[in-house]
């Protein structure tokens with residue numbers, strides 16, 4: 001059982017975490033060494049040379065991430081954005097990317113501000129409309145970037161349809177699976193070629209580390225280029241941060257269940273509240289893509305948004321009154337967070353001004369609901 005665990009709860013506990021053969025330690029050691037001994041003949045039979053290239057703690061995390069997503073390999077980075085950038089750095093000037101209008105705003109900014117200057121051309125589309133994606137494809141398209149559920153409206157894109165379109169055009173389908181996590185969604189089963197994670201969020205799970213990863217379904221050239229960016233660019237996570245992600249992942253399946261259960265309760269409460277204009281959560285039957293979400297997701301995650309009747313000031317007024325929620329950006333930790341998303345995204349945002357984004361944490365749902373009820377009163 002320990003050699004071939006199949007279910008995600010078992011993988012989360014054991015993948016990349018064998019008992020330490022040197023000491024019998026059940027919790028893995030943190031290897032801080034930046035350099036590794038050569039044999040007398042100059043070789044590195046123990047596999048490690050210099051910690052920018054590889055390090056045993058990072059290797060353990062990468063094995064765990066590959067197992068969770070049922071891929072063949074993973075490359076860990078110092079943040080989700082570093083992982084995202086590594087995918088774009090694996091492309092060449094003149095290559096074309098199709099990306100959603102509502103990708104994480106940092107991803108859009110990377111494409112618009114950094115990679116446009118490297119002559120990477122991007123067409124931003126509504127990813128919920130495969131027809132629009134099809135019309136955007138060109139002979140130079142190398143990547144169709146999918147992020148679902150998308151931030152902060154939690155729209156659902158059809159990964160299988162988009163992967164088919166990408167493959168038909170000779171491109172790769174890259175899926176940012178940060179929000180759904182491998183517990184909620186398996187993009188490789190739906191045809192994606194690479195998966196990106198901000199491990200900063202649910203995988204780490206405690207709002208105390210930054211990290212990212214690129215995971216590949218097959219041992220292919222594009223992933224080799226991502227690996228080369230990791231080793232030569234050096235945007236690597238520290239051994240301690242790798243260890244923290246590994247530790248967080250042990251409880252990921254159970255945390256995700258609780259996040260989703262709490263989120264659905266909070267969403268239902270908000271949907272019935274007279275001061276709430278709209279609730280965006282794919283787990284609600286009224287969500288426009290609930291049927292698709294139910295088909296491609298096993299769980300709907302803990303992220304939702306709601307629009308307060310009125311304007312930005314009304315929304316900010318609600319956020320100002322919470323006591324259990326914390327007014328802060330980010331998501332995926334144990335603590336529930338609330339934020340006025342348009343302010344975070346800044347000028348040019350497409351996010352409605354009256355929208356509050358919520359990361360539903362692991363407190364008791366009734367306490368979260370009571371807090372929102374008070375804030376909305």
Ligand SMILES: Cc1ncc(COP(=O)(O)O)c(C=O)c1O
Nearest residue numbers: 079080081104176178198200211
């Ligand atoms: C979906 C998604 N992808 C990537 C990122 C970037 O991750 P990081 O903040 O670790 O760079 C974020 C950050 O919020 C995100 O929400």
